[in-house]
Every structure is written in structure tokens, then in C-alpha cells.
Amino acid sequence: MKPLDGLLVLDFSQFLSGPSAALRLADLGARVIKIERPDGGDDCRNLYLSDCVLEDESTLFHAINRDKEGFTADLKNPAHRTEIEALIRRADILIANFRPGVMARLGLDYPAVKALNPQLIYGEITGYGNEGPWKNRPGQDLLLQALSGLTWLSGSSKDGPVAMGVPVADIFTGAQLVQGILAAVYGRGVTGEGAHVEISMLEAMLDFQFEPLTILLHEPSQKIERASVNGAHTLVAGAYGFYRTADGYIALSMGRVADLAQLLDCPALLPYSDPACAFSERDAIKQILADHMPTQTTAHWLSLLEPADIWCAEVLDWDQLMNHDGFNSLDILQQIPLEGGGKLTTSRCPIRIDESILWGNKPAPKLGQHRNAILQEIKNNGGGNE
Amino acid sequence: MLQPLKGVTVLEFSQYLAGPYAGLRLADLGARVIKIERPGSGDACRQLATKDIMVDGDSLLFHTINRNKESFCADLKNPDDLATVKKLIASADVMTHNFRPGVMEKIGLDYAQVQAINPQMIYGEVSGYGNSGPWVHKPGQDLLAQAVSGLGWLTGNQDQDPIPLGLAIADMLCGTHLAQGILAALVRRQKQACGAKVQVSLLESMIDFQFEGLTTYLNNGRQMPTRSELANAHAFLGAPYGIYKTQDDWIAISMGSLSQLALALECPALDVPNSQAFKQRDSLKEALAMQLQTNTTDYWLARMQAHDLWASELLDYDQLLTHPAFKAVSMSLQVTRKADGGNGAPVQVTTTRCPIRINGEASTSSKAAPSLGADTASILEALQ
Numbered sequence: 001m002k003p004l005d006g007l008l009v010l011d012f013s014q015f016l017s018g019p020s021a022a023l024r025l026a027d028l029g030a031r032v033i034k035i036e037r038p039d040g041g042d043d044c045r046n047l048y049l050s051d052c053v054l055e056d057e058s059t060l061f062h063a064i065n066r067d068k069e070g071f072t073a074d075l076k077n078p079a080h081r082t083e084i085e086a087l088i089r090r091a092d093i094l095i096a097n098f099r100p101g102v103m104a105r106l107g108l109d110y111p112a113v114k115a116l117n118p119q120l121i122y123g124e125i126t127g128y129g130n131e132g133p134w135k136n137r138p139g140q141d142l143l144l145q146a147l148s149g150l151t152w153l154s155g156s157s158k159d160g161p162v163a164m165g166v167p168v169a170d171i172f173t174g175a176q177l178v179q180g181i182l183a184a185v186y187g188r189g190v191t192g193e194g195a196h197v198e199i200s201m202l203e204a205m206l207d208f209q210f211e212p213l214t215i216l217l218h219e220p221s222q223k224i225e226r227a228s229v230n231g232a233h234t235l236v237a238g239a240y241g242f243y244r245t246a247d248g249y250i251a252l253s254m255g256r257v258a259d260l261a262q263l264l265d266c267p268a269l270l271p272y273s274d275p276a277c278a279f280s281e282r283d284a285i286k287q288i289l290a291d292h293m294p295t296q297t298t299a300h301w302l303s304l305l306e307p308a309d310i311w312c313a314e315v316l317d318w319d320q321l322m323n324h325d326g327f328n329s330l331d332i333l334q335q336i337p338l339e340g341g342g343k344l345t346t347s348r349c350p351i352r353i354d355e356s357i358l359w360g361n362k363p364a365p366k367l368g369q370h371r372n373a374i375l376q377e378i379k380n381n382g383g384g385n386e
Numbered sequence: 387m388l389q390p391l392k393g394v395t396v397l398e399f400s401q402y403l404a405g406p407y408a409g410l411r412l413a414d415l416g417a418r419v420i421k422i423e424r425p426g427s428g429d430a431c432r433q434l435a436t437k438d439i440m441v442d443g444d445s446l447l448f449h450t451i452n453r454n455k456e457s458f459c460a461d462l463k464n465p466d467d468l469a470t471v472k473k474l475i476a477s478a479d480v481m482t483h484n485f486r487p488g489v490m491e492k493i494g495l496d497y498a499q500v501q502a503i504n505p506q507m508i509y510g511e512v513s514g515y516g517n518s519g520p521w522v523h524k525p526g527q528d529l530l531a532q533a534v535s536g537l538g539w540l541t542g543n544q545d546q547d548p549i550p551l552g553l554a555i556a557d558m559l560c561g562t563h564l565a566q567g568i569l570a571a572l573v574r575r576q577k578q579a580c581g582a583k584v585q586v587s588l589l590e591s592m593i594d595f596q597f598e599g600l601t602t603y604l605n606n607g608r609q610m611p612t613r614s615e616l617a618n619a620h621a622f623l624g625a626p627y628g629i630y631k632t633q634d635d636w637i638a639i640s641m642g643s644l645s646q647l648a649l650a651l652e653c654p655a656l657d658v659p660n661s662q663a664f665k666q667r668d669s670l671k672e673a674l675a676m677q678l679q680t681n682t683t684d685y686w687l688a689r690m691q692a693h694d695l696w697a698s699e700l701l702d703y704d705q706l707l708t709h710p711a712f713k714a715v716s717m718s719l720q721v722t723r724k725a726d727g728g729n730g731a732p733v734q735v736t737t738t739r740c741p742i743r744i745n746g747e748a749s750t751s752s753k754a755a756p757s758l759g760a761d762t763a764s765i766l767e768a769l770q
Contacts (some may be wrong), residue, residue, distance in 0.1 A: 003570040003571050003573060003574035004573060006577070007573075020417065022710040028567075046413070047494070047641075049623065052602045052606040053663050060602065060604045061415060062605075063597055070705075074506075093469075128711060128714075129647075131715075132711045132714025132715065133710050135709040142619050142627065142628075142629075143696060144450075144619075145638070145699070146700045146707065147700075147701050147711070149701055150595070151700055152702050152703070153551075155542055155546075155549050159546075160629075160631065161629050161632065161636055162542060162549065162552075162619070162629075163620075163628070165542070165618060165619060165620055165621055166540055166541075166543055166551075166595060166597070166620070167620065168555070171595060172559070172562070174557075175559065176562065176742060177742075178569075179411055179415070179569060179745065180415070182569035183564065184392040184572060185746060186572050186573050186576065187389075187571075188390075189573065190393065193497050194662075195390065195745055196740070196742055197742060197744055198743040198746070199741050199742050199743065200715065200741075202715055203715050203741035204741045206712075207737055208558060209554060210450055210737065210738045211436065211447060211450055211554070212703070213703070213738055214450040214735075214736070214737040214738060217707075218439070218446060218736045218737070222439075226552065228523060231549075231552065232550045233553065233554070235437060236444070242533065242538055242547060242549070244547055249538070249547060251529050252535035253527045253529045265604070272517070273583055284725075289532035312505075313534050314534065314710055315533045315538050315548050316533065318536040318539070318581060318600065318603055319610060321534065322608070324532065325519055326519050326521035326524075327589075328514050328519070329520070329533075330589065330593070331585075333604070334610070339661070345601070345605055346597065346601040346605075347593070347596075347597045347600055350453075350560075350587070350590035350591050350594040351566060351567040352567075352583075352584070352585040352586070354583050357641070364541075367595075
């Protein structure tokens with residue numbers, strides 16, 4: 001038994017933000033039906049990451065849409081429309097991520113859907129909200145990073161803007177939407193009322209940056225600046241960062257500069273021992289370490305720092321991570337059988353409930369794969385008037 | 387239904403960011419969140435000042451993460467205090483902690499012992515790296531979780547060292563996952579009247595964060611991704627995806643047809659089939675970078691818009707915070723508390739609100755983060 005067993009989700013969304021929210025709901029036990037247009041479906045089916053394809057579809061699509069069923073509908077076709085209305089009547093949750101106005105034109109905005117099913121929780125992602133000068137701009141991850149100030153936080157001040165190399169706006173927005181949806185499902189259990197849950201990628205990115213933004217909102221004279229070398233977090237003092245060693249890289253977290261000076265046998269750090277200067281002298285401290293750390297191996301430095309309870313770690317790449325017992329003991333990979341006999345290896349839901357792992361089991365659907373079965377199910381259950 | 391979690395009480399034993407960020411969101415969604423803190427010092431985040439900014443004795447960082455919560459002081463090693471905390475546990479719905487493995491067992495507040503007091507408790511637990519394996523006792527800290535997760539090799543260009551993300555991504559996503567698990571367990575409890583143990587770790591959240599790239603790597607014979615030589619923004623995506631310098635500023639270019647792009651940017655070198663976008667990624671990006679430097683951001687944006695290609699200018703914080711688009715989402719929030727433990731003049735903090743809107747409205751509670759122990763007396767009184 002998974003915690004959301006019995007909930008039905010209709011996922012009208014495309015690409016990553018909305019579908020990643022639906023994936024999480026599926027992992028937590030909900031039944032997710034992906035509603036796609038008959039001509040091609042979710043554009044993500046053809047978005048190939050580094051040209052990697054599994055059974056005719058991008059690995060990206062497989063990763064995001066496992067454990068969902070596939071239903072096709074042309075929302076402008078009246079017969080299909082009747083089918084969708086039947087599904088809406090029995091659904092608990094709907095997810096959409098079209099630009100503002102699109103669902104209204106399709107007659108599927110919240111007021112229209114609420115009329116069909118007042119208890120429905122309607123989860124909606126937009127790029128920039130329903131108002132303002134950006135409302136019609138494409139809500140695409142990199143553009144959100146560019147517009148929200150995020151590109152000036154990673155790397156070092158000499159780097160120019162640095163995009164985060166993971167679609168963080170999509171993933172973070174989707175994860176926030178799940179919170180809003182589940183809170184509303186809980187609230188519905190108390191009041192019996194449905195709800196319209198909205199989040200824009202812009203608001204999600206502002207929340208993601210709430211630490212630096214609060215500094216600027218609270219003290220507008222402040223500046224948020226990256227370190228000049230080995231940048232890691234614009235607000236953290238001292239050594240904090242990744243450093244090259246003789247054979248790899250080491251991460252140094254928060255710790256007293258005086259301790260590092262002694263343990264790493266780095267007297268050049270001693271003038272910076274006063275914790276009061278750890279932020280203002282951050283660049284000098286980092287430069288000294290950037291020069292010093294390549295003189296020894298990562299293992300050597302770890303052997304000096306870890307026994308003294310200095311927070312540090314080896315910087316790994318994926319090959320190293322996959323071969324590490326620390327990774328393997330998480331049991332975080334799963335194999336999902338594909339329709340054509342192959343297998344998809346992917347990571348699982350990161351949440352454990354009652355000490356159990358929430359394993360997936362179904363591959364991403366072929367376009368419209370479950371359409372007939374779902375129509376039959378509606379028919380058997382009274383044509384959607386349930 | 388502006389406050390769907392109204393009536394839910396959360397006891398927050400968590401410190402720093404991951405657990406308290408989950409608590410913040412639950413508070414935003416209507417829950418009553420009570421921080422259970424050590425007398426004298428409380429959540430260590432109270433003294434963790436970024437840029438040395440303190441407000442009424444607490445770091446601005448603490449204020450950012452803990453607005454709209456209450457504070458109850460208890461020394462969990464003191465039997466009387468522990469007995470009181472157990473009374474709170476008996477009537478609470480959710481508790482969260484992020485102590486290292488073994489600590490709650492020693493105190494006597496591990497899940498089994500809490501279940502004995504309150505079988506319907508949703509018990510949320512944050513760790514760094516799970517509860518087994520060689521990293522169990524490694525400090526669960528954001529930069530270290532980023533370091534071991536491989537994330538550093540996705541950001542920046544090919545000739546650069548690994549680059550961490552410039553925000554506490556592991557803490558924030560892990561806190562979000564914790565809240566997701568807690569909320570799913572609350573939904574189940576409504577139907578089945580059962581409690582739950584919900585566990586998340588920083589490392590598992592970092593694996594999940596990288597799931598699309600990792601899935602590609604795991605299914606293509608484990609070919610390691612390589613960041614592009616220039617304008618890297620996603621190691622698995624082909625040209626033009628990235629940020630480029632223009633004559634006067636920068637421009638972010640997303641996905642799109644290369645032949646359209648060649649037309650829009652007057653750059654014939656880009657006119658190759660889209661199937662070449664990844665194979666010839668670096669040479670295409672090089673040609674694009676050269677061309678974009680010959681004119682201004684506005685010029686290129688207008689041309690790209692005319693061809694319906696996705697691109698945008700880049701804003702820094704100064705530009706963002708004065709932009710009408712920022713004002714349009716009304717994201718700033720003023721919160722207030724009385725200084726000096728409730729006896730002084732009101733102090734205000736301006737921060738950001740919850741990004742989620744319910745029925746068109748965002749929660750705008752003006753309650754600031756609590757002073758240490760601000761609610762101890764009233765909570766004790768209510769227990770009598």
C-alpha cells in the first residue's frame with residue numbers, strides 16, 4: 001500500500017515541470033493518466049538528450065513518465081471532449097502547464113472543470129503568472145534561470161553568468177506544486193471542497209533564492225557577489241568550495257580558518273584566523289587554499305581533516321559515485337521493464353515511507369496506449385456519471 | 387480553502403535549512419509549526435549569520451527560514467522537559483528532526499517510542515546519506531552532498547573544475563521532498579487513521595534532482611556527460627542551448643530549429659539538420675558565439691521573437707527587483723515581531739512569501755520568526 005493509493009490524477013502537462021509533479025504523485029501511489037494530443041503527444045517524447053533513445057522514445061521521456069497510463073484526446077473534438085469530461089468527473093487531481101489562457105480556450109480552465117467536479121484539485125504551472133509583462137513568454141527552464149537572477153550565483157565572479165546545468169526551475173516548480181496539491185487534497189478531506197493550486201516558475205525560482213533575495217529586500221544597500229575564485233555560495237564565508245588536489249577534488253564546507261591552517265599545514269592562512277574576517281577576506285582565503293590543496297592527494301587531505309571532524313568530502317563524478325558503497329547502500333536505482341523487452345534503469349522516488357522504498361513498476365506509456373482500456377472502464381462504471 | 391492544513395500541528399526538532407524549510411512550507415499552507423529548541427541557544431541557525439546581518443538577536447537567515455512559526459524551549463536531556471515534550475507529541479500531528487542517526491534513540495524520541503505515545507504521528511526524518519553504508523556518519527551538509535553526488539560536473543564549461551550550484555540546492559530539495567512525504571502520509575491518515583515514518587536524505591534528493599541526466603547515462607552504456615566547451619547550460623542538450631555574450635550584454639538561447647536560428651541570427655553556419663545539434667554541439671556554439679557578439683541583445687531578441695524562437699535577456703538582482711514582472715508577482719512579504727523577547731518595539735523583516743497560490747491567493751501571514759522560547763509559557767499554560 002502506498003500513501004496515495006486510490007487517488008486519480010489527470011496529467012495534461014508536457015515536458016518536465018508538470019510531468020515531474022505527476023511522477024512524484026505516481027510514486028506515492030496515485031494512478032496517473034497522461035492526457036496527450038493524438039498527433040505526436042507530449043513534445044518531450046522527441047526531445048532527445050545526447051541522442052539517447054530507448055524503444056523509439058527519448059530516455060528523458062521514459063524517465064519522467066514511467067508509472068503513468070497513456071490516453072489520447074483531441075480536446076477540440078466533441079466526442080473526445082465527452083470522454084475527457086467523464087474522466088474529469090472521476091478524477092481527484094488535474095495538472096496543467098499551458099501558457100495563461102490556453103486551458104480557458106479549451107474550456108478546461110478551473111471554473112469550467114470545477115463545474116464538472118467541484119471536489120477536484122486543479123494544479124497549474126505557468127511560467128511567470130497570469131499578469132505582468134512576461135505572462136506570454138515561454139516558461140522554459142533556461143529562460144527562467146536567465147530572468148530570475150539565478151545565473152549570477154554559481155561559479156566565480158570572473159566567469160560571467162553561469163547557468164545551473166540541471167533544469168532546476170522545472171524540477172523545483174514541479175516539486176512545489178506537489179506540496180500545494182497534496183495540502184489541498186488534505187484540506188478537501190476536512191472541508192469537502194476542491195481547490196485551484198497555482199504556481200509560476202518565476203515565483204518558484206524566487207522562493208528558491210529566498211536567502212539572497214531576503215538580504216536584498218531587507219537591506220537594499222547590500223550586494224550579492226560571487227567569490228573571485230572557487231565560488232560556491234554567494235553568502236557563505238571562508239573556505240567553502242571545491243578545490244583541486246593532486247589527484248582530484250575536495251569539498252571544504254564550513255569550518256574555522258584557524259583549524260584549516262593548522263590541520264592542512266598551511267601557515268599562509270594564519271593571518272585570516274579571526275572568524276570576523278572570514279567573509280570579507282573570503283577571496284584571499286580561497287586563493288591560498290586553491291594554491292595549497294594541489295600539493296597533496298584528496299585521500300591525504302581527508303585523512304587529516306575527517307578525524308578532526310572538519311566538514312569535507314571527496315568530489316565525485318557519476319562513475320565514481322556508482323562504484324561507491326555509500327551510493328550502493330542507498331539502493332536508489334531501479335529497473336523498469338519496457339514494452340519491447342528492454343529495460344530502463346532509472347532512479348527511484350527519494351522518499352521512504354515506513355522504512356519501505358517506493359518502487360516503480362510500469363514503463364512510460366506509448367502514445368494512447370491505455371485509451372481503449374480506460375474508455376471501457378468508464379463504460380463499465382456507468383459512462384462517467386458516477 | 388486558503389489554509390488547507392489548518393488544524394495540523396507540527397513539532398519541528400530540525401535545525402538549519404532542510405527540515406525547517408519543510409516546516410516553513412507546511413506553515414505557509416496553514417499548519418501550526420512549533421520549533422522545539424534548546425534553552426539558551428536554540429536552532430543553531432539563529433547564530434549562523436550570512437553577511438553578518440542580525441535582526442533582533444537572530445540571523446536574517448534564521449528569520450528567512452522560520453517566519454510564521456512558534457518557539458518552545460525544552461532541554462531534551464532533562465526528564466521534566468522531556469515529559470512535557472511527550473505531552474506535546476501526544477497531541478501533535480507531525481514532527482520532524484534532522485539529528486544524526488542514533489541521537490533520537492538516545493533521547494527516547496525515535497519513531498517506535500513516539501508511536502507508543504501517539505500512534506497517528508507522522509514522523510519526518512532528514513539524514514545526509516541514509517541510514518546505512520559508509521557515509522552514515524558523514525556530516526549532512528549541503529556542499530558535501532553536492533560534492534559526492536556528481537552534480538559538480540554538470541555546471542560550467544568543459545575546461546573548468548567541477549562547480550557547485552550557488553544555492554543550498556540539496557537542503558532545499560530535500561526539505562521539499564520531506565514535505566511531500568509528510569503531506570502524502572497526512573492524506574493516508576485521513577483514510578486509514580495510521581501514522582507514518584517519512585525518511586529523506588540530502589544525497590537521495592540530489593540523485594533525484596539529476597534523474598533525467600542520470601537515466602540517460604545509465605541507459606547509454608554509462609557514457610559520462612561532457613560539458614560543452616563554451617556556453618554550457620545542460621551537458622546533455624545540443625546547440626544552441628546556453629548563455630552567450632552579445633555586443634552589449636548577454637542572451638540566453640533555449641531550444642529551437644537550427645535552420646530557423648540560422649535565418650533569425652543571419653548565421654548560415656547554423657543551418658544544419660537538427661540531428662546534428664548534439665553531435666556538432668561545440669562547433670555550432672562557437673559559430674553562434676561569434677555571431678552574437680556582432681550586435682546587441684535587443685537586436686537579437688527582436689529577430690528571434692519574429693521567428694518564434696525561445697530566448698531571453700539576462701537580469702541581475704538589481705534589474706530583477708525593479709522590474710515590473712517582479713512587482714507583478716508580488717513576492718515580497720513583510721513580517722514583524724516585537725523585539726527583546728516580546729517586550730520591545732516592533733521589528734520588521736522583508737522577505738519572500740510562499741510561491742504557491744490557492745484559489746488565487748497566497749498566504750501572507752505577517753508573523754515573523756519567533757524569538758527563542760517566545761511561546762513556551764503560553765504552550766505550557768495550554769497543557770495545564
